[in-house]
Amino acid sequence: MADSKRINKEDTGRLLDEWSKEFSVSVPSRENGMPAMLPWDGKDTSFLEWYRNTVIPPKANFFPPYEKMFDFQKGAEGYHLELPPSDKQKQLIFGIRPCDARALTILDTVFQDTYQDPYYLSRRANTVLVGLGCTNPYDSCFCTSLGISPGESTDVDLMFTDTGDGFFIEPVSDKGRELLAATGGLEDGLEADEARAKDVKEAAYRKITRRIDTGDIQQRLAACFENQDYWEKVAAKCVSCGICTFLCPTCYCFDINDELSQDEGTRFRSWDSCSFPIYTRMPMENPRQEKWRRVRQKVCHKYWFYPVNLDITACTGCGRCIRLCPVNWDITQTLNNLPASS
Amino acid sequence: MEQRLRSEVKALLEQGKIDRVIGFEPGSLKFTTTPLITSDGGDVDHLVINPFIVNNLSVYLTGTSGRVGIVAKGCDSRSIVSLIQDNKVLRENVVIIGIPCSGVIDLTKVERLAGKDRDELDDIVRQGDKITVTVGGERKEFPASEVLFDNCLGCEFPTPREYDILLDEPVTPTPDKAISEQKLDSLREMPPEQRWQFWKEEFSRCIRCYACRNVCPACFCERCFVEESEPQWVLPVPRWQDNLIFQVIRSIHVAGRCTDCGECERACPVNIPLRSLTREMCNLAEELFNYKVGIDKEAPPLFVAYELEEAEDLIR
Ligand code: SF4
Numbered sequence: 205m206a207d208s209k210r211i212n213k214e215d216t217g218r219l220l221d222e223w224s225k226e227f228s229v230s231v232p233s234r235e236n237g238m239p240a241m242l243p244w245d246g247k248d249t250s251f252l253e254w255y256r257n258t259v260i261p262p263k264a265n266f267f268p269p270y271e272k273m274f275d276f277q278k279g280a281e282g283y284h285l286e287l288p289p290s291d292k293q294k295q296l297i298f299g300i301r302p303c304d305a306r307a308l309t310i311l312d313t314v315f316q317d318t319y320q321d322p323y324y325l326s327r328r329a330n331t332v333l334v335g336l337g338c339t340n341p342y343d344s345c346f347c348t349s350l351g352i353s354p355g356e357s358t359d360v361d362l363m364f365t366d367t368g369d370g371f372f373i374e375p376v377s378d379k380g381r382e383l384l385a386a387t388g389g390l391e392d393g394l395e396a397d398e399a400r401a402k403d404v405k406e407a408a409y410r411k412i413t414r415r416i417d418t419g420d421i422q423q424r425l426a427a428c429f430e431n432q433d434y435w436e437k438v439a440a441k442c443v444s445c446g447i448c449t450f451l452c453p454t455c456y457c458f459d460i461n462d463e464l465s466q467d468e469g470t471r472f473r474s475w476d477s478c479s480f481p482i483y484t485r486m487p488m489e490n491p492r493q494e495k496w497r498r499v500r501q502k503v504c505h506k507y508w509f510y511p512v513n514l515d516i517t518a519c520t521g522c523g524r525c526i527r528l529c530p531v532n533w534d535i536t537q538t539l540n541n542l543p544a545s546s
Numbered sequence: 547m548e549q550r551l552r553s554e555v556k557a558l559l560e561q562g563k564i565d566r567v568i569g570f571e572p573g574s575l576k577f578t579t580t581p582l583i584t585s586d587g588g589d590v591d592h593l594v595i596n597p598f599i600v601n602n603l604s605v606y607l608t609g610t611s612g613r614v615g616i617v618a619k620g621c622d623s624r625s626i627v628s629l630i631q632d633n634k635v636l637r638e639n640v641v642i643i644g645i646p647c648s649g650v651i652d653l654t655k656v657e658r659l660a661g662k663d664r665d666e667l668d669d670i671v672r673q674g675d676k677i678t679v680t681v682g683g684e685r686k687e688f689p690a691s692e693v694l695f696d697n698c699l700g701c702e703f704p705t706p707r708e709y710d711i712l713l714d715e716p717v718t719p720t721p722d723k724a725i726s727e728q729k730l731d732s733l734r735e736m737p738p739e740q741r742w743q744f745w746k747e748e749f750s751r752c753i754r755c756y757a758c759r760n761v762c763p764a765c766f767c768e769r770c771f772v773e774e775s776e777p778q779w780v781l782p783v784p785r786w787q788d789n790l791i792f793q794v795i796r797s798i799h800v801a802g803r804c805t806d807c808g809e810c811e812r813a814c815p816v817n818i819p820l821r822s823l824t825r826e827m828c829n830l831a832e833e834l835f836n837y838k839v840g841i842d843k844e845a846p847p848l849f850v851a852y853e854l855e856e857a858e859d860l861i862r
Pocket residue numbers: 441442443444445446447448449479525528529530531532533
């Protein structure tokens with residue numbers, strides 16, 4: 205590829221250093237044993253050794269677990285609102301996985317649907333995504349069933365592929381091309397690198413063995429929607445916590461709360477989950493009192509309602525919901541065992 | 547044990563002595579198990595017992611109707627007793643199938659020792675006090691004391707005392723408080739400011755997924771205080787202050803009910819050392835009230851009973 209580049213692994217720190225001059229750079233970090241995309245400390249590149257994927261999905265860099273929406277004061281004329289200063293800082297996320305980059309493409313559809321969400325969208329606009337293809341996927345990964353390959357570059361600006369001693373770097377978007385043009389000290393990619401990168405991507409693809417059958421999935425879900433026995437059976441062990449939704453890179457539900465003192469206060473939004481029995485209790489009641497309805501909702505939303513409304517499946521096969529669930533509830537089993545009818 | 551378990555459960559179901567069973571079946575990932583809740587005799591052959599049966603299944607009892615057979619390790623059986631004491635479960639509605647337990651393997655410890663993730667390990671085999679981990683064809687041996695859960699290492703009651711069926715001979719308890727409470731000891735040694743800083747940092751990571759609460763059999767409130775909006779005790783916003791208050795109140799609410807099963811800490815996706823709080827609650831219940839949880843199903847729950855002479859010490 206004409207405009208591709210290459211870099212030796214030991215020069216990664218230098219590259220991140222250079223980017224840090226213009227961007228606030230985040231990299232995979234496991235400070236306190238909780239892998240997440242966190243600000244780079246300017247030295248540590250050990251993530252190149254251990255990083256497979258993060259526990260906290262990179263959606264948190266755009267849609268954090270909680271954020272202030274605005275402050276408000278009650279005055280004689282009504283309420284005065286003060287928005288937090290908009291975050292102009294340009295960010296660069298280094299090492300985002302293909303599934304998590306796809307998740308942002310999925311989230312974009314909802315945050316810029318009828319309502320343009322300024323908080324999420326401004327961060328999105330300010331951010332460059334530098335992808336890093338997977339070479340060692342988890343046993344819980346099933347991205348290939350969702351049309352994503354572990355070496356996929358579609359949803360990032362710049363793509364890195366591990367070629368052993370170094371990385372093969374491909375620009376993907378205009379943003380990525382510009383960044384690459386402005387970055388000094390990179391060698392041109394060689395044909396051998398490109399060939400090697402292709403092999404690496406194919407090998408990673410073959411490593412993924414967990415699969416779901418997505419053929420006619422909407423019809424199949426519709427056919428067993430009323431099958432209470434099935435949903436009760438698959439939901440039995442779920443404890444209705446927030447792990448599989450909070451840590452799903454495509455789940456976007458949030459709750460809004462005010463912290464009040466006398467005539468002023470702050471409005472926050474924070475992650476919410478359709479797994480919780482009290483979900484939507486505030487504006488009305490939760491129409492899904494029974495657990496099996498909530499589990500059914502989670503599955504159908506991702507694989508049926510979301511595609512119908514926004515034309516994209518809201519699951520990337522990242523496997524976090526399987527890997528992190530305290531009772532090993534497994535969405536691939538639920539989908540693969542769907543009964544043919546009610 | 548596994549064969550005996552399956553035949554016992556089959557018989558219980560056939561004779562109509564239970565309507566359903568709660569046990570473990572193989573999980574969908576390497577070295578995991580998953581809860582199996584079923585009334586279908588055909589599922590019984592999936593039941594397993596191995597060193598990876600992490601969950602405290604008694605958490606399902608309050609939500610399961612009818613007569614229930616339940617597979618219980620030592621700590622789980624004490625949770626059941628505690629639920630009986632709190633009138634959440636009726637003794638005659640449960641058939642406790644006890645497992646004399648020699649401890650459950652903490653995969654996080656194995657991963658750390660082996661330098662590889664769970665799914666990269668070829669095999670983990672337990673033989674008595676040794677655990678052999680095979681990685682890339684190479685075998686590494688570790689003493690059980692390095693790979694079992696901290697709470698298992700301090701367990702005083704590995705064999706259920708309350709049971710209907712005991713699947714094997716009782717195991718001799720070998721609690722080692724020092725190893726089991728290593729983390730807690732390092733916290734005890736910290737000056738208060740440092741300890742405050744420690745918890746502040748830990749709770750900054752909490753995302754309020756409530757997995758700790760939802761896997762806990764002692765957290766049986768139908769409406770948790772965090773969900774009250776009038777008054778609003780804490781905001782659902784996961785700021786460290788609110789997170790800490792949530793966890794401190796939860797710890798106090800489970801005091802006298804917590805059996806140190808360790809599930810809250812294991813379930814936490816962001817590795818907050820919750821057991822350092824809940825274990826301390828167990829220690830306090832013992833020190834202050836000479837109360838061990840889940841030992842006597844006839845006894846009133848710790849915070850329900852009150853002796854006049856306690857007034858002197860406790861309420862000042
Ligand atoms: S993480 Fe597991 S237990 Fe928690 S809500 Fe999801 S499926 Fe249920």
